Amino acid sequence: MVxxxxxxxxxxxxxxxxxxxxxxxxARLIQRAGLRNHKAALILxxxxxxxxxxxxxxxxxxxxxxxxxxxxxxxxxxxxAVERGIETTTAGRAVVAxxxxxxGGGEIAKRLGxxxxxxxxxxxxxxxxxxxxMFIAADPRPYIRAIALLxxxxxxxxMEHALGEVSAALRLWLKAKLIAMVIMTVVISGALWVxxxxxxxxxxxxxxxxxxxxxxxxxxxxIPAIGIAAAAGPTLLWRTIAAYVFVRLVEAYALTPGxxxxxVKIPPALTLFVILSVGAVFGIYGVFFAGAxxxxxxxLVRELYLRDTLGEDIEGLPEKAPD
Numbered sequence: 001m002v003x004x005x006x007x008x009x010x011x012x013x014x015x016x017x018x019x020x021x022x023x024x025x026x027a028r029l030i031q032r033a034g035l036r037n038h039k040a041a042l043i044l045x046x047x048x049x050x051x052x053x054x055x056x057x058x059x060x061x062x063x064x065x066x067x068x069x070x071x072x073x074x075x076x077x078x079x080x081a082v083e084r085g086i087e088t089t090t091a092g093r094a095v096v097a098x099x100x101x102x103x104g105g106g107e108i109a110k111r112l113g114x115x116x117x118x119x120x121x122x123x124x125x126x127x128x129x130x131x132x133x134m135f136i137a138a139d140p141r142p143y144i145r146a147i148a149l150l151x152x153x154x155x156x157x158x159m160e161h162a163l164g165e166v167s168a169a170l171r172l173w174l175k176a177k178l179i180a181m182v183i184m185t186v187v188i189s190g191a192l193w194v195x196x197x198x199x200x201x202x203x204x205x206x207x208x209x210x211x212x213x214x215x216x217x218x219x220x221x222x223i224p225a226i227g228i229a230a231a232a233g234p235t236l237l238w239r240t241i242a243a244y245v246f247v248r249l250v251e252a253y254a255l256t257p258g259x260x261x262x263x264v265k266i267p268p269a270l271t272l273f274v275i276l277s278v279g280a281v282f283g284i285y286g287v288f289f290a291g292a293x294x295x296x297x298x299x300l301v302r303e304l305y306l307r308d309t310l311g312e313d314i315e316g317l318p319e320k321a322p323d
Contacts, residue, residue, distance in 0.1 A: 019133025064202035162303035169299045176259045184208045191243035
């Protein structure tokens with residue numbers, strides 16, 4: 001019961017672990033660039049990551065704040081307008097019914113609106129995550145040792161190896177996500193600019209950031225663009241739909257195979273349903289961390305159960321995982 005009631009706090013703790021992985025990965029890059037002092041590299045790496053988040057916050061709040069705020073405020077009406085347009089055909093009505101059954105339909109818009117309105121809570125949680133990440137990044141050894149000591153002695157070596165694999169997998173996953181987010185921001189912005197949408201830059205930024213939540217995030221990020229285009233007329237709507245079809249083809253056949261080449265291979269259907277399940281259990285915050293949680297669970301099952309318990313020869317990460 002305590003664990004269940006503290007589920008949101010546990011998600012924040014996991015967010016701190018992700019933040020620590022980001023800080024230490026940035027420090028590794030700085031050390032590879034020539035700075036040998038680990039503490040100095042860690043400080044610079046932390047500042048670099050925080051600066052990146054600061055730039056994103058500036059773009060979201062200052063540069064595109066009014067546009068994004070209007071989109072979020074109109075999101076329930078936008079979803080309703082899109083549904084009314086789709087429901088004109090039998091197939092469209094089936095799609096709308098299936099969407100309501102699978103993900104709650106307009107409930108997504110309601111929850112996103114509540115999330116945006118809870119800006120103060122988000123800010124407090126972000127500060128908690130950052131401070132926790134700094135503590136963990138400064139010296140992760142006590143936490144790793146504590147987990148190992150809680151493991152029965154015969155399994156401690158396997159647990160320490162599994163934790164190392166989890167750390168490497170998270171580094172690779174975060175690296176792939178960062179690359180995908182940057183590239184997709186550029187691709188979506190360019191495609192929507194060609195399509196003729198006025199808010200192409202803000203929509204491109206939202207689309208790029210949404211890549212952090214696989215499948216669900218990009219789908220939700222498309223809704224404001226389609227709603228704006230639908231309000232402007234059928235010509236712009238079809239150009240916008242064509243732009244997103246182009247974007248998804250680029251992502252599926254050019255970006256994903258190249259970026260995810262060294263990342264843990266998780267079946268897409270499993271990823272989708274785990275994200276929806278975590279969101280149903282833990283709410284909107286759980287959706288943001290569902291992808292990373294799945295990576296951790298996937299690696300632990302592979303290392304501790306399939307390899308160590310069953311003795312299966314399962315392919316893991318490359319021997320020298322890139323930083």
